[in-house]
Amino acid sequence: xxxxxxxxxxxxxxxxxxxxxxxxxxxxxxxxxxxxxxxxxxxxxxxxxxxxxxxxxxxxxxxxxxxxxxxxxxxxxxxxxxxxxxxxxxxxxxxxxxxxxxxxxxxxxxxxxxxxxxxxxxxxxxxxxxxxxxxxxxxxxxxxxxxxxxxxxxxxxxxxxxxxxxxxxxxxxxxxxxxxxxxxxxxxxxxxxxxxxxxxxxxxx
Amino acid sequence: xxxxxxxxxxxxxxxxxxxxxxxxxxxxxxxxxxxxxxxxxxxxxxxxxxxxxxxxxxxxxxxxxxxxxxxxxxxxxxxxxxxxxxxxxxxxxxxxxxxxxxxxxxxxxxxxxxxxxxxxxxxxxxxxxxxxxxxxxxxxxxxxxxxxxxxxxxxxxxxxxxxxxxxxxxxxxxxxxxxxxxxxxxxxxxxxxxxxxxxxxxxxx
DNA sequence: CGTTGACTATACAAATCTGTCTAGGTAACG
DNA sequence: CGTTACCTAGACAGATTTGTATAGTCAACG
Numbered sequence: 001x002x003x004x005x006x007x008x009x010x011x012x013x014x015x016x017x018x019x020x021x022x023x024x025x026x027x028x029x030x031x032x033x034x035x036x037x038x039x040x041x042x043x044x045x046x047x048x049x050x051x052x053x054x055x056x057x058x059x060x061x062x063x064x065x066x067x068x069x070x071x072x073x074x075x076x077x078x079x080x081x082x083x084x085x086x087x088x089x090x091x092x093x094x095x096x097x098x099x100x101x102x103x104x105x106x107x108x109x110x111x112x113x114x115x116x117x118x119x120x121x122x123x124x125x126x127x128x129x130x131x132x133x134x135x136x137x138x139x140x141x142x143x144x145x146x147x148x149x150x151x152x153x154x155x156x157x158x159x160x161x162x163x164x165x166x167x168x169x170x171x172x173x174x175x176x177x178x179x180x181x182x183x184x185x186x187x188x189x190x191x192x193x194x195x196x197x198x199x200x201x202x203x204x205x
Numbered sequence: 206x207x208x209x210x211x212x213x214x215x216x217x218x219x220x221x222x223x224x225x226x227x228x229x230x231x232x233x234x235x236x237x238x239x240x241x242x243x244x245x246x247x248x249x250x251x252x253x254x255x256x257x258x259x260x261x262x263x264x265x266x267x268x269x270x271x272x273x274x275x276x277x278x279x280x281x282x283x284x285x286x287x288x289x290x291x292x293x294x295x296x297x298x299x300x301x302x303x304x305x306x307x308x309x310x311x312x313x314x315x316x317x318x319x320x321x322x323x324x325x326x327x328x329x330x331x332x333x334x335x336x337x338x339x340x341x342x343x344x345x346x347x348x349x350x351x352x353x354x355x356x357x358x359x360x361x362x363x364x365x366x367x368x369x370x371x372x373x374x375x376x377x378x379x380x381x382x383x384x385x386x387x388x389x390x391x392x393x394x395x396x397x398x399x400x401x402x403x404x405x406x407x408x409x410x
Numbered sequence: 411c412g413t414t415g416a417c418t419a420t421a422c423a424a425a426t427c428t429g430t431c432t433a434g435g436t437a438a439c440g
Numbered sequence: 441c442g443t444t445a446c447c448t449a450g451a452c453a454g455a456t457t458t459g460t461a462t463a464g465t466c467a468a469c470g
Contacts, residue, residue, distance in 0.1 A: 023447070038336045041246065044427060055448045056429085066428065119335055127329050127388055131243045142389055169386075170397050177382030181374075183332055184347055192375050199404055228417070249457060260418045261459085271458065 024062045026052040031073050032080075037118050040070045040137070041128050070125070071140045077121055078144045087151055097158035101171060104155065105197055108175065109190035112182040119183040122148070123176060148172060159201050170200060229267045231257040236278050237285075242323050245275045245342070246333050275330070276345045282326055283349045292356055302363035306376060309360065310402055313380065314395035317387040324388040327353070328381060353377060364406050375405060 030051040034043040045066060049056050063069040089107055094100040111117060122144045129138035152175070153168030161167040174193045181189035226234075235256040239248040250271060254261050268274040294312055299305045316322060327349045334343035357380070358373030366372040379398045386394035 039333075041333075042336055045429080046427085056450085057431085058447060060429065061446080119332060123385055124332050124335070127324060127332060127385070128244075128246075130324055130329070130388060131247055145389060166397065166400075169391075169394075170401055173379065173382035173386050173394060173398060174401070175382070176385045177378035177380070180328055180332070180381045180385065181378050183335060184350060186374075189374075189378060192371065193378060195371075196375055196379070196401060196405060199408060200401060203404060250459080251457085261420090262461085263417055265459065266416080 023052075023054050023058050027054055027059055027062060027069070028072060028076060030054075031069055032076055035070070035073045036077070036121055037116065039128065040073070040121070040125050067136050070137050074121065074125065074137075074140050074144055078147060082144070082148055082151070086148075090155075097155075098160060101152065101155040101159045101167075101201055102194060102197055104152070104171075104175070105178070105190050105194035108178060108182075108193070109187075112178075112187050112190055117182065120176075120179045123179060145172075148175075156201075160204060161201070162204055167200060171197060228257070228259050228263050232259055232264050232267060232274070233277060233281060235259075236274055237281055240275070240278045241282065241326055242321065244323075244333070245278070245326070245330050272341050275342050279326065279330065279342075279345050279349055283352060287349070287353060287356070291353075295360075302360075303365060306357065306360040306364045306372075306406055307399060307402055309357070309376075309380070310383070310395050310399035313383060313387075313398070314392075317383075317392050317395055322387065325381075325384045328384060350377075353380075361406075365409060366406070367409055372405060376402060 027048065030048050031043075034048060034051065045056065045059065048069075049059055052059075059069070063072065086104065086107060090100050090103045093106070094103045122141050126138060126141040126145065129135075129141070149168055149172045152171040153164050156167035156171060157164035159167075174196055178189040178193040181192075232253065235253050236248075239253060239256065250261065250264065253274075254264055257264075264274070268277065291309065291312060295305050295308045298311070299308045327346050331343060331346040331350065334340075334346070354373055354377045357376045358369050361372035361376060362369035364372075379401055383394040383398040386397075
């Protein structure tokens, strides 16, 4: 049975940056969509290569293992969600630096209300890998959670906290608690969390 | 046709070997230990029957499916952990009803510091079943989380909250955020959360 | 003794999963 | 043209998973 592909997707040449990025990008984009929506455990390699679409050998050419792919997904998630969305949008919306720690919760509310909200991959992945086998993925998830904590600690400092490290940690606990609540279906969790954050900041950390 | 269906079906083992626990209990105890420690997804039927120890056919005689067993585990967890430990111990330790909402966080700290602490099965199971296939287990986990919320709402009322429903929800967010932090390794999360709870209660809900 | 019912042990089915391998196709470049 | 890098399609290995089937053991009880 002759195989007839409709149009070549690899317009770019070899050795440069074009062709290599093409398949790799498709894999990573498919993994991003599927892992974000269903979790890294529930999504198998076969589903990713079907959606990319790409041959299985190509996936294992670009990523040594599924763990590698999951780590790459978490990095992309950090860049897109944490840095380019949550951080950038927070600092764009806040009228001054002191307001940032509160604006974060307004963005969370917006996130929770999106129809495709499916929880936080960092939290989910960290909890899914609580038993030791997956240490690489778990460490990556924890590292990314630490990035979020660093951002919140900075916002705590900018809000005038006496102890920014403590306030940052408390804000992250609030944020994660709200995310778990929202994963259960409580869309209003962000507003409740914001109320608590206001109190914490008003006290001065 | 022999009848006799209303009498309890489980008779104990041979008289010569003394009081051997019946198979259903052994299965549920093994499932409790393994699911609590490693999560309901990571533990397979084969491991449970090996630790029970019990034959596979016996397990499927007592529980229709793994989902059934997971639901039974969550119920047992609610009885033992939520009701007989967290609730009972909170009310035993608190000098008056107003203090209960804070004492909960002292118990959480104690829990986090236990060497066998492995997170909250209700949260983990709820997050693991975020995509629709496992709806029975997910609903069971959510229902058990609602029981915790009900307890916290009662403590909020007893602490004199103006709006016990809101304060109960905020306390549960704090509690879940602390549990996620502790699952990451932050043993001091409960103390941080208690500090926030004090502030919330001092304000009067 | 003979029936009954719970239990054991193990083989098996059917569906996963990750990762490897074969075998070949296509485009750019020297 | 020939080399080379990247890619495809899919078979396959080997290990898992849940759940069923077969066959037999043991104790209680009428």
